[in-house]
Amino acid sequence: MAPPPYPDLGKLARDLFRRGYHPGVWQLDCKSMSSPGIEFFTTGFASQDHSKVAGSLQSKYKIEDSGLTLTERWNTDSWFFGEIVQKDKLAQGLMLGLEGKFQPSSDSKDGKFKLGYVEDHFNFLTDMGISSSPIMNCSLVLGHKEFLGGLGCTFDLGDTSLSSWKVALGWSNDKATLHGELKDGDSWLASLFYKLNDQIDAAVELTKTGGGGGGPEPAEGEAEQAGGSDVTVGVGMIYRLEGDALIRAKINSKAELGLGYEQKVREGITASISAVLDGRNISDGNHKFGVGLALEC
Template sequence: MSIPSQPVPPSWKDLGKAASDLLGKDYPIHGSTLEVKTKTPNNVTFRVLGMRDSKTDKINGDLEAKWADKKSGTTLTQAWSTSNVLRNHVELENHIAKGLKLELITTLIPDKQSKNAVVASTYKQPGVHTRQHLDLFKGPTVTADAVLGRDGFLLGGEASYDVKDGKLSKYNLAAGFHAPEYAVTLHALGNLSLYTASYYHRVNPDIETSARATYDTKGPASAVNLEVGTKTYLDNAAFVKAKINNAGILCLGYTQALRPGVKASLGLALDTVKLSDSNGANAHKVGASMVFEA
């Protein structure tokens, strides 16, 4: 009898992604953003992102060009920000072996004569997903993570080793169970000092829910932070999101596809503890984002 093939598990950074996306994305509450994406016939994608911070009124921008050749598995990304940060990212996938991706990420800040370079690799096969990267200028530090998966059960770990000091600088663990309609994930982060438990549930095709509990052993005794949220599809072109935490912060989000390639989002955050406070207006936040894609 043949053993059914296991799917490729998510990477370490994507463990609990469904819950994190539901609780974190589509709430543009910190200001206004405008994102424009265009693609040329020769597979070059341009992305322009502008952000205005409502707290500081500072405007930041980012210009990115990305070229991808799917046949050869080669991708080149170059970006330049208004902070005068130059980024280059080269990806080579399936060149040496199937399932292996090699990356080189460099950053340069000319004004400060600051530079950094990271060499990374990713290897994924049915039942296993591993990543490694070497930070050449910081440490140097080697970071590796791995996720093993079987029949929906996931087990992962991450560790960083400081070559100069000759010791582990970071280690984390995670475990979970992922199914098409729901997922449960447990994390032990910060060298096993910060614990999080999250779940995601697609109740039906129109409603999704999620919750996350966080306990910091270095924080106040018996202090557990709880956040719960939901996402409801109004139709094929619009959805609303809402979440609230135990500190009384209520966030609302509304996203509408105006036409193919054009999407608008509105976000609102209310401090429900200060609704009747005359000075509470500064605790509330509102923002918007617009995305154009062609």
């Protein structure tokens, strides 16, 4: 099996800590398939603090004979996104893509070319922006048996300089995934995902952010933590109950406690509720609650 692309390294542990938690927002996700084979995705968020509503509408259509995937998306900030991707037709494992975005109100626009190539033991991915000062992102993942190694970098073609770099090492089997990553020499991440049994998944994550940022992206709706170069340790788990339900829990060294419950109400309808609590100030801390509803037909 070919190794995953660089953004998917450590994804199992990352998703366990971030997916299913939507603190401070009401969230609605809808997915449907039309008769011609067009997939529609609709997502909406309503902030509980500022009464701000945001959302997006996306459609995706696949032309199997040509290996093409056409995607378009619009959001409530009046951004229009479009993407054309072709896979495995010119050559097995080769991906070519063109992506663009446009905002009529400000006349802002941008785009990028994408190229990827996958073989049994490596996965190469690159994209280059189309602008006055184009940026090129490149990544390569090598795999050997259960071991993975990755390298990523960002070039500013206008200044012909290296803007950032990252390197990752990992090990994975059917039950466990170990992942480590270093970014720009001043921030790093290490995580372990372990599947105890069919009901319980667990993960441990350590992150250190440098003075210039870095580290994993915060969960949607969570405020970014200020600060210089702190090391944060987190532990999380998912426990699957009988009857299409599951419980999520996580806690970190900043005494932030996350709890979540998800229930499949019926076929195509899933409801969830979650909370992120400030354990250092229970009485009047910055506690955030969220509710999500996912519909699929």
